[in-house]
Amino acid sequence: MTTMECRGLTAGYIRERPCVRDVDLSLAAGEITCLLGPNGAGKTTLLMALSGLVPRDGGEIRVAGHAIGSGRPRETVRAGMVLVPDDRALFRQLSTKQNLQLAVAQRARRRAGVEQILEYFPALEKRLGVPAGRLSGGEQQMLAIGRAILQRPKVLLIDELSTGLAPVIVTEILDVLRALTIDENLSVLLVEQHVHLALGIADRAAILVHGHIVDQDTASAFREDPARVECAYLGVAQP
Template identity: 50%
Template sequence: MTTVLKCTHMDAGYSKGRPCVRHFDLELEDGEVLALLGPNGAGKTTVLSTLAGLLPSLNGTVEIANRVVKPGQARSASQAGLVLVPDDRSLFTTLTVEENLRLAVTSRRAWSSERASVLEYFPALSERMKVAAGSLSGGEQQMLAIARALVQHPKVLLIDELSMGLAPVVVERLLPIVRTVADTTGAAVVLVEQHVQLALETADTALVLRHGTNVLQGAAAELADAPHLIEDAYLGTSDPLSSKGSQQGTSP
């Protein structure tokens, strides 16, 4: 296994000297899925935006496949192999499914193989290729957003709020695909998700943020079997980092 994402002592926020995420450390190996959890306002989207270079880090470093990403430079993160699927999906709604995908393909010659590859993950899109993205259902739009990320061959894939606006039954169908993507492509995935139990069933590891601080981290399966630790981490009713089986500052 190879470390593809390493984040060391990262402070993140929107005003210099006033971080809302503090001393954030993370290491992910190829094919590893991390569920990044926490209540609203905990700093999850801020972490993803900083990793993706959309926000400059206030301190610390981010490395992708041993390549240091220049703070606040999305191009640097993208060139290193990081791709973000934002919570609003950021599709070109007046363009068709095919056109959205083609825009992300780096080589025209590769289009046929790329098309076939993503449709293996999302066969439902095969009959929607000529449909405008804005006319798709919410689930189909999320499929397209992830498919567009995959044709860029990410080493690190960030997915912010996959379930935003989707029915639970749709989320149950999409999350196993994220697992399959990690297993088959070797991409490391950071998944921000409010459906905690479903996220833990999908992920290898999990980390809970509260008020910008890592308060709980461990193997996803172990945390799924200890829901009281997750509840305490969300509500702040105790210090779950002192509980058996959890780790602070390192990946399990």
């Protein structure tokens, strides 16, 4: 089932000078799609436009069939699409537990919600009273994802999950992300610079170059043909 669909999405920071152009992208429930591309390709801008933090210059976005207005982040979250940005956007002075509780709308669900996240990220259990700013990079990423999950998303957007993290921590978080995707029937759009890690966890992949999606396919198809990814990054035809 298609959970999120954008058609002709065009967006940028200066009107008439878009960073992403005419992007068509669909996300299916229970699947991870990795968004690949070189630095400066427009990956973060695309996620910001999808989440409503950057207004669109054109195109449409639908979540579970519901049309999302341009530049309306609150409406986007209410519709079920939540962004984990590359800086994680935690409340650094608040404790780990308080960061999680803020994401739970109803007080009665707060305890159960925190316990659910600790099942996925047990490393956070001993850090519940620690300010988020004093957590390690891996713990902060776990907290950011956990907080997003507590908002009950249909679509989860994650920007540069592995930034500043050791490979073993990245692998651990990706394994949990796969479990969350299945358990919560999520659609996940993951921006990740480590191509092999991303393709190893994803179901589908799209490659963004100079603001355009130049190739889309199953992750397994890209894994079996690495030259296809290299040629897309370099902007040359595959021999």
